[in-house]
Amino acid sequence: MDRGTRPAVLVTGGAGYIGTHTAKALYEQGFLPVVFDDLSSGFREAARWGAFVHGDIRDARALGEAIDAHGVKAVIHFAGLIEVGRSVARPDLFWDINVSGTVSLLAALRERDVDRLVFSSSAAVYGQGGRGPLETIGEDAPKAPASPYGDTKLACEWMIAAACRAYGLSAVALRYFNAAGADPSGEIGEAHEPETHLIPLAIAAGLGRGKPLTVFGQDFDTPDGTCLRDYIHVSDLAAAHVAALQVDLPAGAFEAVNVGTGQGRSVLQVVEAVGRALGRPVPYATGARRAGDPPSLVADPARAVELLNWSAKCSDLDRIVTDALRWEQDPAYGAGHRAQGGRLSKAPTQ
C-alpha cells in the first residue's frame, strides 16, 4: 500500500515496548503509524514502521504540528512513565509527564479533526479495592490505586472522559494487566531500563546474566502462596489497540476496557515456565512481600470480547516465555544489546 493512502495514526510513546509492537501491527493492518516520542526510555531503532517525530508530549504545539503534517485522524497514547516504585519516590514527575502530558495532548486535539483516542491505562487503577482475594476484576470494580502511578492513570481516564463529552471525541481506555512476551519475529521486544518485570528478570537470572531472582512473598492466600497475575502477550495487546481504534462509537463516548486473559498465573508458575524454556531451573530466593502487592490481579475480559470483538490469541504462558526468551537471547537494542557488544544481528524489516 502506498504510504500516502494509509490513514495516519499518531502513536505517542511509540518507540517503547508496547508502542513498538502496536506500530508494527498498525502498519501491517494498512495504517501509517506516526510515532511521537522523546526517546527518554524508548529506542529510535525500534520505531521502524511509519514516520518518526522526536518530541515531548508536554509540548502541545509540537503535537499539533505532527497531527497537521500527517493528517492524523486518530491517536494512541502510550507515552509516560511506568515504574510504580519510582512513582512513590517522585510523584511530581509522574503527574507532570503522565497527567500534564495528557492535558497537553487533549489541548492539541481540541481544535483538530481527530475523532478517536486510545489510551494506555492500567490494572493499577483498581489497586486492592473491595473484592475477594481470588476474584477476577470487572471494569466496574472499585477504583483504589495503590501508587501515584495508578493515580495518574485514573486521573487521565477522568480527564479523557470529560474531554470526550466536551469536544465530541470518542475514546477507549485499555486497562492492561501484565504486558509480556515479544514479537515472534524476535526483531522487537521488551527493553526497559531498569527492568522491573518478572519474565525478563527470570530469564536474565536463568541465563546467569542479571541479578539473582527474588520471589516476593510465598505466604499469600493463593494456591502456591505466590502472587497471581494475568500475563497478556504484547502481540495480543497490540491487536487490542487496533480493534479499539476501529470500533464504532458515538461522538462523546468514553469506554474503559480490561485487556487480559482471565487466567491467573503465579510467580512460581512463571519461574517454572522460564525454566522449561531454558531447559534448566531458574535459581531464586524468597523475599518478604512488597508493600501494596495484591495477592491476585486477574482481569474479567468479557467487556473486551463484547465491545472490541477481541480476545487473547497468543497469551499461553509457555508461548509468552518462548517469545520473550528469543528476544532476550539476542536483543536488537537496549541494555542487553549493549552488553552483547552492540552488534545488530537483526536486519530491520522496513
Ligand SMILES: NC(=O)c1ccc[n+]([C@@H]2O[C@H](COP(=O)([O-])OP(=O)(O)OC[C@H]3O[C@@H](n4cnc5c(N)ncnc54)[C@H](O)[C@@H]3O)[C@@H](O)[C@H]2O)c1
Ligand atoms: N508494560 C506494562 O506491563 C504496562 C501495563 C499497564 C499499562 N502500561 C502503560 O502502557 C504504556 C506503555 O508502556 P511500555 O511498557 O511500553 O513503556 P515504555 O517505557 O517502554 O514506553 C514509554 C514510551 O514513552 C516515551 N515517553 C516517555 N515520556 C515521554 C514524553 N514526555 N514525551 C514523549 N514520549 C515520552 C518513552 O521514550 C517510551 O518510548 C505506558 O503508558 C504504561 O503506563 C504498561
